[in-house]
Amino acid sequence: MTALLALTLAHAATVEVALDVEDAGVLTRSQVESVAWHALSRDVGHDAVFVEAHGPAVPGIEQWTMRVSWDPQVIKVDGHIFATLAPRLRIDDGSGERQWLGTALVFDHPEHGWVSLPDAALMRTFDRARGKLAEATWHALPETHALRVVVAVDEEFRADWGEHWIDAVHARIDRANAVLERAGIALTVTGYEAVDSDDAADMRAMLRSLDRLELPDRADLRIGMTGQVRALSATDMEDVAVAFVPGQTLLIADQRPALRSLASWDATEEGTAMAHEVLHALGVPHLAVPGQLMSPEKAGIVHSLSPVAATLARGAMEARSTLDPMRALLALEDSARQLSDRRDAISFITHNMQAGIGVPYPGLVDPDRLTPLGNAALGRYYLRQARNSPTDADRYRRTAALHSRAALARLDPRDEWGSLLDEFASALCDESPWHDAEGRAVCADAPAVRRVENPPR
Ligand SMILES: [Zn+2]
Numbered sequence: 261m262t263a264l265l266a267l268t269l270a271h272a273a274t275v276e277v278a279l280d281v282e283d284a285g286v287l288t289r290s291q292v293e294s295v296a297w298h299a300l301s302r303d304v305g306h307d308a309v310f311v312e313a314h315g316p317a318v319p320g321i322e323q324w325t326m327r328v329s330w331d332p333q334v335i336k337v338d339g340h341i342f343a344t345l346a347p348r349l350r351i352d353d354g355s356g357e358r359q360w361l362g363t364a365l366v367f368d369h370p371e372h373g374w375v376s377l378p379d380a381a382l383m384r385t386f387d388r389a390r391g392k393l394a395e396a397t398w399h400a401l402p403e404t405h406a407l408r409v410v411v412a413v414d415e416e417f418r419a420d421w422g423e424h425w426i427d428a429v430h431a432r433i434d435r436a437n438a439v440l441e442r443a444g445i446a447l448t449v450t451g452y453e454a455v456d457s458d459d460a461a462d463m464r465a466m467l468r469s470l471d472r473l474e475l476p477d478r479a480d481l482r483i484g485m486t487g488q489v490r491a492l493s494a495t496d497m498e499d500v501a502v503a504f505v506p507g508q509t510l511l512i513a514d515q516r517p518a519l520r521s522l523a524s525w526d527a528t529e530e531g532t533a534m535a536h537e538v539l540h541a542l543g544v545p546h547l548a549v550p551g552q553l554m555s556p557e558k559a560g561i562v563h564s565l566s567p568v569a570a571t572l573a574r575g576a577m578e579a580r581s582t583l584d585p586m587r588a589l590l591a592l593e594d595s596a597r598q599l600s601d602r603r604d605a606i607s608f609i610t611h612n613m614q615a616g617i618g619v620p621y622p623g624l625v626d627p628d629r630l631t632p633l634g635n636a637a638l639g640r641y642y643l644r645q646a647r648n649s650p651t652d653a654d655r656y657r658r659t660a661a662l663h664s665r666a667a668l669a670r671l672d673p674r675d676e677w678g679s680l681l682d683e684f685a686s687a688l689c690d691e692s693p694w695h696d697a698e699g700r701a702v703c704a705d706a707p708a709v710r711r712v713e714n715p716p717r
Pocket of ligand 1: 555556
């Protein structure tokens with residue numbers, strides 16, 4: 261008996277779990293802790309201690325990071341269709357983050373009608389994650405992803421730096437990479453171009469003319485370096501550097517030549533501007549976090565990148581590096597959920613698809629595989645296409661209607677961006693005179709969805 265007990269204790273290990281619970285009004289933090297504690301204890305033999313954030317490592321105690329959030333999901337039970345929330349579980353046990361998307365559960369309660377069972381759904385999701393986390397539905401990109409750049413250097417930049425212009429470029433790329441590393445991105449120069457810039461042009465005009473050059477096959481982005489425009493009293497990041505959001509061209513105005521007398525001038529400032537514009541090129545908008553890279557204010561040298569900016573950049577990289585439009589779309593809609601402004605989220609998805617593998621051919625994507633955000637983004641894109649190409653307008657409108665209806669059908673009562681989808685649906689109605697086979701307006705027959713409430717506690 262004693263030997264058996266000793267054996268059991270030897271297998272049990274304590275893990276410190278930094279638990280992050282999305283407050284979606286579904287389960288409280290302590291309810292999530294309870295489900296997680298039982299799953300770790302029963303399935304992995306661990307005794308879990310929950311903390312908000314990890315402190316210094318303690319020998320013999322593993323440190324895990326766990327996040328529980330909720331995704332809108334539509335399920336069908338006994339012929340009824342329900343829009344509800346499903347658990348998404350992310351676990352990092354030290355060997356990289358793995359992710360599981362669970363299935364929502366609902367139950368026909370004798371008194372309260374249909375109720376959702378989020379704790380049971382979360383338990384079932386932990387069941388899927390059991391067994392030393394072997395099986396995952398989603399894998400992150402390799403830790404660092406090369407973004408290939410061609411550097412276009414104008415005559416002023418070359419004249420200012422003389423024979424050292426390549427060193428000057430590399431100093432700036434190195435500084436940008438020091439910041440971008442946090443998003444797992446490494447700029448890799450694959451070629452140089454000598455360009456002549458128009459002496460009368462401003463930054464925007466120079467950016468547009470650079471953007472007209474065809475991008476070499478070996479490059480994902482073109483970075484222009486000019487010695488011409490010097491914004492010494494810049495308060496905006498875009499006074500020193502500009503990019504299309506998203507796009508494949510950015511332009512950095514070198515500040516150092518104008519400050520030749522300052523021996524202490526540091527290339528880090530242009531490196532910060534370069535990293536900022538690279539993220540714009542990947543579709544990351546300004547994020548109002550002071551002192552962080554994507555803040556619109558030019559605050560000198562910045563080293564920190566917010567987790568939101570890093571997640572968006574990773575999603576964009578993943579979408580641009582795959583040949584599978586569905587995978588690109590899923591990566592984009594997953595990371596776009598970080599943007600609280602749903603309009604930004606929608607344009608992040610569609611613009612990055614256009615910059616990468618392209619938007620799927622109408623009818624190719626099953627709306628049921630997408631979240632409301634993904635459906636809204638595709639709906640809006642096809643609607644725009646319908647306006648731009650009159651010959652294929654009907655086909656585009658039909659696909660736009662399918663995706664917008666799917667977005668509306670999955671609306672959840674707790675969804676903050678319901679009003680945007682309503683607005684989107686009415687825009688679809690106003691702008692698209694398309695009618696279905698029976699002559700009904702596409703906007704008139706969005707499926708009625710039964711709302712699911714949480715069980716009373
Ligand atoms: Zn900016």
